[in-house]
Amino acid sequence: MRKLNNLSLAACLVLMILAGCYSELSNLKFPEKIEWSPELALPLVNSSFTIADLLNEADSTIEYEESDGVLVITIEDDSLFSSSARDFYSLSDKNFPALPLTLTQEEINEFNLNGQVTVNRQAELPYESDLDSVQIERGLINLELEENFPANGNLSLSISAANVNLIDYQYNWNYDGVNAVTTDFDSNEFDEVTFTIASNSPTMLVVDYNLTLTKANNTDLTAFENTVDINLSFVDTDFKALYGDLNTQDISTERNTIKTDFLNDIDDLNDIEYYFERPRFSVTYINSMGLPVLFDVVDFTYYKEGDANEININSSVELAKGSLESPSESSLKLDEQFKSVINDRPDSVSLAVDGIIDPNDTPDNFVTSESNIQVGYKLELPLELTLSGLNIEESFGVEDIDPGNTRYAILNFKTANELPFDVSLKAVALSEDSTELKTLFEDEILTAGSLENPSVKESFLTIEDDPQTESNELDFLEETSRIAIIVSVATANNGNEIVQISSQAEIQFSLSVQFQYTLDIDTSDE
C-alpha cells in the first residue's frame, strides 16, 4: 500500500511538472513580425557598346562599314525615282477589216437538196507594225458576229497568230421562220501567250471556220443573199518586247525628298551639333532599256526649319543602252555641294531629275516589259567629325523599392572609353510617367580615349537616409519605377577637334549597387 502511495505521489509530481511546462506553452506568443536588414551587393549593368551598336539599336536599317579605320555610315536608295518601259511605250488598239463568209452555189445547192451543208473556210488578216518586231504578251480579242441565214447554224471558229492559238469560239443559232438575223459578241483575254509580229513579213491573223447549216421551216437558201460577218479587234494589249525605231521620250520626275534628319529619329539626339569632314553624296542612275538615256538634275534643294535653299547643279549624265542582264549605270558625285548641305544640318533634301530617252533618235532600239530607268542617291558619312550635344538615354526598371526599408545604397559606376569623346553621365530616378524625381548622379565620367589607350574612370554615388532628420531622404524611391542613364558625348576639346571614329572603339560601362534593405514579414494572424 505504501508503495502504491509513493507511486501515486510520484505520478502526481510528474503531472504537476508537465502541467507547469505545458501551461508555459499555452502562453507562448509567436512574434508578429520578422525583420532583418541584409547588406546586398548586386551587379546591375555590364554593357559595352560601339557607335555601330547604338546605330543598330536606333535603326537597324542603317548600314555601315569600316573604311580606312573610320566608320562610314551609308544611306542609300537606288530607286528614288523609277519608271518602266511600259510607262513610255505602249501598243495601240487594232481593229481588223470585217470578214464575210458566203456560200458558193454548189454549197447552196447541196443545202437545198439535202437540207444540210457543212463548209470549211480559212481567212487571213495582216497584223502590221512600224517596228521591226513586236512581242505581245497579253491582251483582249473582241469578236463581233452577225449572220442572216434562214436556217439553223452551228459555227466553230479558231483564231491564231504566228501559229499560236488565241481563241476557240463556237456559236449556234436557230431560225424562227421570221427573223433570220442574229448577232453575238465575245471578248477573250489571252495571257501568258507570246507571239511575234515581224514587219518584214507581216504576221497574219488566221481565222478557221467550220459552219454547218441545217434547213429550218423547209426554207431554201438563195445565192449571195446570206453571209456570216465577223469583226475582230485587239484591245488593251501589252508588249513583252519592242524592237525597232522607238520614239524619243521625255522624262520628268516628281520632286523626291530625302530625309536628312535621321539623327533626330534617335531619341534625344535633337540637340546634336556636328561637322562632317568628308561626307560623300551622289545621284545614281540605272538604265536597263535598250535605248540611251540622258539625265539632268533640275532641282537640288535642301530645307532647314522651313527655309528652302537651292543648290545649282549643271551636270547632265548620259547612259548608254542597257539591258536587264547588264544595265548601264552611272552616278553624279555631289560631294562638295553636299558637304555644305549636311553640315548645315538640313531637315530634308529634295531632288528632281529630268531626262530624255533616246535623245539622238537612234534607229535600232529595244525595250522589254521589265526594262526600266532608276534614279537614286547614295549618302556616305565617314565618322570623321566634330560632335557635341549627343545624348544617349537608356533606362532600366526598378520595382517595389520601399524607401522606408532602404538604409543606404552605394552605386558604383565603372567605365572605360576607347572613343575620342568626352563623356558625362547623368543618372536620374524616374516615376512611372517618366517624371524626373531626383538626379542621382551627374558628372563627367570619361575623357577621350583611344583603342590603344582607353580612358578609365570609376565613380561612386551614395544615397542614404539621414537618421538625424525627421524626413526620409529616400522617399523618392517609393515613386521610382525606372532609373534613366543619360550619356552625353562630345568629341575631344569640347567638340572642336575633328576626330575619327572606328567601328571597334567602344564604351564599357558597368553599374553595381551595394545596399542595405530591411525586410519585414508580418506573421500576425490579421
Added chain:
Amino acid sequence: MNKVKRGLFVILVILPFLKGYAQSDMIGYGLHKTLPQANNLNPAFLPDYKFTLALPGLAGFKMNASQNFTNLELLTATNADSTFDISGFYDKLRNNNRVTGNVNVPILNLGFRSAVGYTAFTINLRTFNRISFPKALVDLIYLGNTGENSDLNFDKLAFKSNTFSEIGLSHGREILGGKMTVGARIKYLIGHSYTDISDFNLSLRTFEDSIRLSTAGFTARTAGVAGYAALDDGNGDEIDAVLNARGFGLDLGATYQFSSKIQFFGSINDLGYISWKDYNKNFVAPATSVTFTGADFLDDSFEDELDSTLNSLDNRIVEEKASKFSTSLTANIYLGGSYQISRRQKALAIFYSELYKGTLVPAFSGMYNFQYNAFFNFAAGATLMNGRVNNISTGFTLKLVPFQLCVATNDLLSIVNPIKGRAADIRFGINLTFGDINKSKRKGKKNSSNTIDTIDLGVD
C-alpha cells in the same frame, strides 16, 4: 577490473568530443521484457508474453524528429518592439545544421514464445529523411553577400531520404542451460523511394562588379518513387516504382546471464542493403561556375540576364538514367549490461553506435527499470551524446487485459520542456499480449515437486 575502469574512463572522456547523428532507441532496450517491438532491437530478447500480436493501426508508430539548431524558446523570442529576435536565432545556428525525421510504422508484429525461445514475424514501414544546411546559407539571407560574406561556401548543403518496408522473421532462444540467449532476424526489404544529394558543393563569391556561383560538382541520386517523379516521361506505372527495389537485412543479438544479478547483452542491427533497379536517375553536375555581371542594357533586361545566367548553370546539370545500384542500411550496435537491484528493479548501461559513413557515432545511456510482472514495466534513463547529457528517455508498458499500452520517449526533455526541446521522439502503440511466461515458470517451479507437469495456457 582496473582495465575495465580505465576503458570506461577513456570512453567517458572521449564521448563528449564526439559528434553524431545517432537516433537510438534506448528506451526500447529498457522495456525489452514486456515490449514486443524490443525484439526488433535485439532478436535475442525474449518477451515475457507467450503470444504477442500488433495489428495495423493499433500497433501505433515510433517517430523521431529532430533538429540541432533551434527550439521554441528561440523561435518565440521577441525584441522590445515585439519583432522576432532573429539575431538570437541566428547566433544559435551551428556551422552545419540538420533536420532529421524518422518514422517506423509497425504494420504487423506476430510473436510466439516457447519456454526457451521466441519467434516473431514483423512487417514495418520505415522512412528516414535528413536535410542539412550550412550556416553560410543563412548568412546570405540574414546578413547578405557583402564584407565577410562576400565569399560564402555552402558546404554540407545536403538531402537524403530513404523509405522502405521490411518483412522480418526472427528467432531467439536460450542456450547454455538458459544462461545465454541468441537470436537473429532476417529481413526482406522492399525499397520505395531513395534520394541522396550528399553535398551540392556550392559557393557564392561576390566581387566588385560580379557574382559567381560555383559548384565543385555533385551527383544527386534518385530511385523508386523519387526517381519516377524525376522522369520526364513517366507512364503512370507508379506501382513498379514503389515495389521493384529489393534487398535483405540481418539483425543479430545475444544476451548472457553472467550471474544471478548481472546480464550482458548486445546486438547489431540493420546489416544489409537495398538494390535499386528501376527508375534510377542521376543528376550530375560537373565542377562549374556561372558569373552574373549585370544586364547588357542594349540586349537584355536585368531579369532576362539573371534568368539566362541561372539557366546556363541548370543546363550543365546532366540528367542520366542510372544503372542499378545498392544502398546499405545504416547499421547500429547496442552493447550493455544490467544489474538486478531487486526482484523488480534493475539498472542498465547501454552503449549505442551507428556505423555512419564508416565511422562510429556513439551514445551512452544509463537507465533504471522497474517491472511489476508483465502488468507494468517502467524505465527511465539519461543518454550522453554529442558531449553532453541531452536526452532523458522514459516509457512504460501497461497491460490492460488483453491489450498492452506502450508509451515511451527517448527525449523526455523535449516533452517536459517543449520550449527548449529540439526534438520529438515518441513511441506509441497497443499490442495484444497473451500469457506470462514468468508465471508459467513460477508455476512450473511450484509444480516441480509434483510428479505431473501442468500446462499453463497463459491467459490472464
